[in-house]
Amino acid sequence: MARSVEIICIGTELLIGKTLNTNAHWLAKRITSLGSKVARITVVEDDVDEIASSVKEAMRRKTHFIITVGGLGPTFDDKTLEGLAKALECKLEINNEALNMVEEKYRKYMEEGRMEKVELTPPRVKMARLPQGAKPLFNPVGTAPGVVMEHEGATIVALPGVPSEMKAIFEEAVLPLLKEAAGDVTFFETSIEATGVMESEIAPLIDEAMHDNPYVYVKSHPKGSERVPRIEFHLSTTAEDSSVARNRVSKALVQLSELIQGKGGKIKPVKTEDDIVEKPK
Amino acid sequence: MARSVEIICIGTELLIGKTLNTNAHWLAKRITSLGSKVARITVVEDDVDEIASSVKEAMRRKTHFIITVGGLGPTFDDKTLEGLAKALECKLEINNEALNMVEEKYRKYMEEGRMEKVELTPPRVKMARLPQGAKPLFNPVGTAPGVVMEHEGATIVALPGVPSEMKAIFEEAVLPLLKEAAGDVTFFETSIEATGVMESEIAPLIDEAMHDNPYVYVKSHPKGSERVPRIEFHLSTTAEDSSVARNRVSKALVQLSELIQGKGGKIKPVKTEDDIVEKPK
Numbered sequence: 001m002a003r004s005v006e007i008i009c010i011g012t013e014l015l016i017g018k019t020l021n022t023n024a025h026w027l028a029k030r031i032t033s034l035g036s037k038v039a040r041i042t043v044v045e046d047d048v049d050e051i052a053s054s055v056k057e058a059m060r061r062k063t064h065f066i067i068t069v070g071g072l073g074p075t076f077d078d079k080t081l082e083g084l085a086k087a088l089e090c091k092l093e094i095n096n097e098a099l100n101m102v103e104e105k106y107r108k109y110m111e112e113g114r115m116e117k118v119e120l121t122p123p124r125v126k127m128a129r130l131p132q133g134a135k136p137l138f139n140p141v142g143t144a145p146g147v148v149m150e151h152e153g154a155t156i157v158a159l160p161g162v163p164s165e166m167k168a169i170f171e172e173a174v175l176p177l178l179k180e181a182a183g184d185v186t187f188f189e190t191s192i193e194a195t196g197v198m199e200s201e202i203a204p205l206i207d208e209a210m211h212d213n214p215y216v217y218v219k220s221h222p223k224g225s226e227r228v229p230r231i232e233f234h235l236s237t238t239a240e241d242s243s244v245a246r247n248r249v250s251k252a253l254v255q256l257s258e259l260i261q262g263k264g265g266k267i268k269p270v271k272t273e274d275d276i277v278e279k280p281k
Numbered sequence: 282m283a284r285s286v287e288i289i290c291i292g293t294e295l296l297i298g299k300t301l302n303t304n305a306h307w308l309a310k311r312i313t314s315l316g317s318k319v320a321r322i323t324v325v326e327d328d329v330d331e332i333a334s335s336v337k338e339a340m341r342r343k344t345h346f347i348i349t350v351g352g353l354g355p356t357f358d359d360k361t362l363e364g365l366a367k368a369l370e371c372k373l374e375i376n377n378e379a380l381n382m383v384e385e386k387y388r389k390y391m392e393e394g395r396m397e398k399v400e401l402t403p404p405r406v407k408m409a410r411l412p413q414g415a416k417p418l419f420n421p422v423g424t425a426p427g428v429v430m431e432h433e434g435a436t437i438v439a440l441p442g443v444p445s446e447m448k449a450i451f452e453e454a455v456l457p458l459l460k461e462a463a464g465d466v467t468f469f470e471t472s473i474e475a476t477g478v479m480e481s482e483i484a485p486l487i488d489e490a491m492h493d494n495p496y497v498y499v500k501s502h503p504k505g506s507e508r509v510p511r512i513e514f515h516l517s518t519t520a521e522d523s524s525v526a527r528n529r530v531s532k533a534l535v536q537l538s539e540l541i542q543g544k545g546g547k548i549k550p551v552k553t554e555d556d557i558v559e560k561p562k
Contacts, residue, residue, distance in 0.1 A: 012500060015319040016470070017310025018515060021302055024324075029298025038296040040331075041324035043305075046500070050321075057338070074481040075501050076488050106481075114510075115479065123484035142503070143481070162503055189297070198396065200355040200387075200424070203404035207357050219293060219327070220356050222423070222443055229395075234299065 002037040002238050003064040003181045008054050010070040010080050011161055012045045023069050023166055031067075034175065035182030035238060039063055046071060051083025059087070059154060064181065066154055067174070070161030072144040074123035080158050081147065085131040088151050098128035098136035098145050105143045137173040141165045146173065188245035189236035190269075192257060193223070197265035199231055205259040206233075213252035215239065232270060233260075283318040283519050284345040284462045289335050291351040291361050292442055293326045304350050304447055312348075315456065316463030316519060320344055327352060332364025340368070340435060345462065347435055348455070351442030353425040355404035361439055362428065366412040369432050379409035379417035379426050386424045418454040422446045427454065469526035470517035471550075473538060474504070478546035480512055486540040487514075494533035496520065513551060514541075 007027055013019040021043065028038045040058070044050040051071070058066045071080030085092045099120070106118045127144045130136065137146030139160065146169040147158040157174055159166045194202070199222050206218050216237045223230040235252055239245035257267045288308055294300040302324065309319045321339070325331040332352070339347045352361030366373045380401070387399045408425045411417065418427030420441065427450040428439040438455055440447045475483070480503050487499050497518045504511040516533055520526035538548045 012498065013502065013515065015309055015322065016313040016468075016517065017306055017308070017319075018470075020306045025298055025301045027298070028296055032297040038298075039326070040335075041296065041322075043322035045320070054321075073501075073503070075484040076491070077500055109479070121481065124481045127481075187297075189299075198390070200402065200404045203356040210357070217293065219358055220354075221294065222354070234294065236297065 002035060002185050003178070004039040005031050005036050005065040005067060005178075006039055006058040006061070006063045007031075007041045008051075008058065008066060008068045009041065009043045009161075010046060010051055010068060010083070011043070012077070014043045015045050023161065023163055026163070026167065027067065027069070027170070030170065030175075031178060032187050034178045035185035035187055036065070036178050037238070046077040046079055048079050048083045048086055051080055052086035055084060055087035055156070059152065062153075064154060065178070066156045068156070068158045069166055070159075072127065072146070072158060072160045074127055074144070078126070078144075081130060084134075084147075084149075084156065084158060088131060088149075088156075090132040092129045093132055094125065094128055095130040095134065095136055098130055099125065101136055101138060101145045102128050102143060105139075137169050139165055139169055140172065141168045148173065148177075184240050185238055186242045186245055187236065187238050188242065188249050189234065190249055190253060191232055191234045192253065193268050193270045194231045194233065194260045194265040195229070195268075197231065197260060197263050198229065201263055202231065202260060202265070205256065205263065208259060209252055209256040212255060213248065216248050216252040218252065218256065283316055283466050284459070285320040286312050286317050286346040286348060286459075287320055287339040287342070287344045288312075288322045289332075289339065289347060289349045290322065290324045290442075291327060291332055291349060291364070292324070293358070295324045296326050304442065304444055307444070307448065308348065308350070308451070311451065311456075312459060313468050315459045316466035316468055317346070317459050318519070327358040327360055329360050329364045329367055332361055333367035336365060336368035336437070340433065343434075345435060346459070347437045349437070349439045350447055351440075353408065353427070353439060353441045355408055355425070359407075359425075362411060365415075365428075365430075365437065365439060369412060369430075369437075371413040373410045374413055375406065375409055376411040376415065376417055379411055379428075380406065382417055382419060382426045383409050383424060386420075418450050420446055420450055421453065422449045429454065429458075465521050466519055467521075467523045467526055468517065468519050469523065469530050470515065471530055471534060472513055472515045473534065474549050474551045475512045475514065475541050475546040476510070476549075478512065478541060478544050479510065482544055483512065483541060483546070486537065486544065489540060490533055490537040493536060494529065497529050497533040499533065499537065 024041050042054050044054045071078045134147045134149035142165040219234050221232040235249050237248045305322050323335050325335045352359045415428045415430035423446040500515050502513040516530050518529045
């Protein structure tokens with residue numbers, strides 16, 4: 001049984017359409033490939049109450065992991081740890097391990113000649129004020145540590161919003177947690193593309209293929225233009241064993257292909273790749 | 282006072298990291314530019330209960346508009362209207378206006394030689410089964426109509442997930458609703474970039490600028506590499522009058538620039554543009 005993960009992205013820039021949420025996309029893909037299930041993605045603004053309520057809602061849904069992204073930096077609008085403390089009804093306190101990490105970073109910046117002396121000003125100390133019981137996660141790329149804590153059976157991880165920092169801490173500290181939780185569960189996916197049939201025609205075919213292959217999720221994605229319609233069929237499954245996963249998907253793929261060809265459709269395999277529905281400007 | 286909007290994106294492809302959510306980004310930018318405020322973005326899977334609970338949660342937060350994206354097509358995994366009906370405790374029923382729209386589309390496809398005769402099969406009729414009291418919104422690009430309905434003071438709009446269809450229905454039918462709701466409220470934003478200062482140094486400067494300019498939201502975004510740090514400052518406001526909005530932001534911009542230069546930072550204006558944190562592969 002795949003473990004459930006909720007991703008909570010924190011940042012007003014995402015809600016005003018300034019920033020495209022590539023972080024959620026990267027995390028969703030990565031977490032799925034590791035055998036866990038992303039159950040929900042929520043985006044909230046830089047507001048303590050909004051952060052706290054979104055975390056509490058995820059806790060109520062009994063998700064196994066909550067991963068927040070953004071809001072760990074030194075400025076006033078970095079409010080994630082305050083929001084987490086409010087959600088979990090605990091206090092923020094200076095974590096010595098985190099403070100050492102932050103201090104080490106500024107020492108390094110000083111050695112590189114970027115500052116004259118290491119001063120632990122309030123904005124810098126802020127990055128080391130964690131919810132009680134939380135542990136810092138070393139940030140190999142930037143300054144603010146990530147955070148991990150356990151609460152009522154859920155593991156809560158807070159990652160920075162800068163993509164390179166988010167990814168580095170994920171790979172170093174979160175990946176092992178998810179791998180351990182997933183055990184041998186793996187995700188397998190593939191796609192085929194059909195032309196010469198309409199989406200409304202193939203609806204019953206998908207029903208049939210999914211009925212006969214109960215563990216395989218089949219989803220159709222209309223592509224191409226109205227004049228030259230193409231439909232991508234994406235088949236995926238999660239299983240305890242990678243060869244089981246692959247065999248399940250293959251069996252469903254063969255059946256679905258035959259059904260589509262029976263309706264006069266033409267099939268070609270497509271490389272499974274990210275579906276960038278349109279190029280960002 | 283800006284009206285609040287919640288965006289609910291429906292699609293398992295978003296949660297497995299197959300599709301980058303450019304729809305939410307486009308909508309957030311567009312809605313903000315029209316003077317409304319995007320309060321939250323939620324992504325849920327193709328599941329009736331998940332759709333229903335996310336809509337009910339948004340209703341409880343007393344948002345003025347709920348815009349769902351995706352799940353309006355003919356296949357089994359298009360479950361948005363069923364989820365809406367469940368959330369609002371009403372039935373789905375065939376809407377004649379919607380059925381006419383769907384039938385017209387297939388008549389057109391037949392005339393184009395894409396099908397032999399117009400058959401209103403169950404998957405096609407499904408696109409015209411709307412929650413009671415809902416109205417269809419004409420889809421100039423694809424087949425499935427959009428949907429609009431009022432419920433307990435909120436306006437709920439359901440848009441298709443294919444970007445070109447989503448945008449076309451938004452511009453045609455949703456934009457006028459948002460414009461009317463916003464009145465003369467407009468959004469104004471600008472950015473500057475600073476080098477030669479660290480984010481932790483400028484935290485108190487942002488506090489000062491925001492204290493003196495209470496209607497302007499200032500957010501810092503670390504850019505560049507660790508070796509050559511750059512910080513973008515994004516300033517934005519929403520006001521009843523566009524010149525008021527512009528003046529507010531300009532005043533804050535001047536003050537913040539002076540503060541940063543006082544700390545030895547160098548300022549340059551940057552074109553406000555979408556923040557594509559990394560190129561999707």
